[in-house]
Amino acid sequence: MTPISRRKLITSGLAATAGVSGLAVASHLSRRFGLIPPDCAGPYGLGTTLTYAAQRLITAHSPARQFPRGMISKMPFANAIAPPNDAFKAHQASGFANWKLDVDGMVAHPTSFSLPDLRSMALSSQITEVACEEGWSYIAEWIGTPLTDVLHSAGILPQARYIVYHSIESDWWDSIDMADALHPQTLLTWGMNDGDLPVSFGGPLRLRVPRQLGYKSVKFIHRITATDSLKSFGKGLGSSEPEFGYAWYAGI
């Protein structure tokens, strides 16, 4: 009924061009500054990318909430989701005397840490919350070695962008970006409350990522790999979680 005027045509054309080039620039900047999660493809990519990018811009250095000692949960829920495998049971039978944490990938000196090695490093403790994606939560004191100390002791290279960590349970691995890996509260945890970290809570060694949901805190950690790309790990989605249908970034 109303023909499109020339002015309208030019304006919309300019707007469309600006929009497309804006998106291109945004995409370039995002990749450069690490605002795009590895599971950004597919129908849910937009939502998960917006969440990750927005939270990285806001929370890159913020500390996870800590609680007073009196708020430590009297009966934390262990969520033993799978029986440990045979390799784990052998370690358990020997009191984890031979448990090793291998650090490899983009580090100057690939290193193997025993549990006494880790315990001899600077100790850190925090009273933080484990919040499961299902909805439940508990607070505990977590005692261990900051991941950043272990990475620096192995000589982490500046081109590393992600830290991949593997459980001794096959098919259970995850990764975090350097904002979380170098965060002082990201802890290789070997103690909980007043004693050793119980097996049901991930002992002998669990990587606690307190600024993300519980499932990022993988239990029974025995290998850590520094990398600049997640493409060659599993299906390239950053962890086993997106392969099960869960988001790689769990800061929500």
Add this chain to the structure above:
Amino acid sequence: MPRTSVLRESEDPRHSALVRLTHWITTAAFFALLLTGIEIVISHPRFYWGETGNVNMAPLVNLHIPSSRGTVPTGYRVLPDQNGWSRYLHFEAAWVLVLTGLLYLGASLWNGHLRNHLLPPRGQRTWQAYRDVIAMYLHRRPSSEEPGANAYNVIQRTAYLTVIFVLFPLIIWTGLAQSPSLVSAYPFLASALGGRQSARTLHFLVSGAILLFVLTHIAMVIHAGFRSHVRAMITGRTDNPAPTQAAHPTVASLPEQP
């Protein structure tokens, strides 16, 4: 000039293009959030007050519905775990809802939609005005508004403003307060609500309030003439610039059919 202004008045749409667009995007996002929210809740259908809560603790509210996880004592596994895609879609739809809401809010403040169509006019900001509308509904009187006014009554306006300025901000806040990362930057998001589990419980209650609004809204639309109102919200036009229900007996009688 007078001629064009007359023409515009007679073709003035019942709802502006922006209201129609944001209405249907919000509708789609709402149902995505509702469905996925239910999926997420049934993996742990227990609600707590305070900072922490798990199956070793007494819940504030225990929904006795079948759960999707064997670790929850409230139910039995009836649905396999659907949390993965549900969480992905829940947060994606939340982004759509928030961005659409900001667009609607910004434009409505700018073009006077909020002031002209949603804020009760000065003369109606009295209890008497509310009582009159309630009496109208109770006696099932047809709308007493003058033909062609196309105006929302004071209760409709209050309901819309409550959803926009109370329930939506609350559902967003209580949702964000469950994010361990965001709460690390803004601890008051959770502490002001009494803790993370309180935020989750409130998120559930507020979503119930929004659902109640949506059900009432749909019931009222059906009551007032489903087809003409939905058509007006899709095309922007009503059949008649001065619609009265009596003028369209076929449309008006449709919903009354059993």
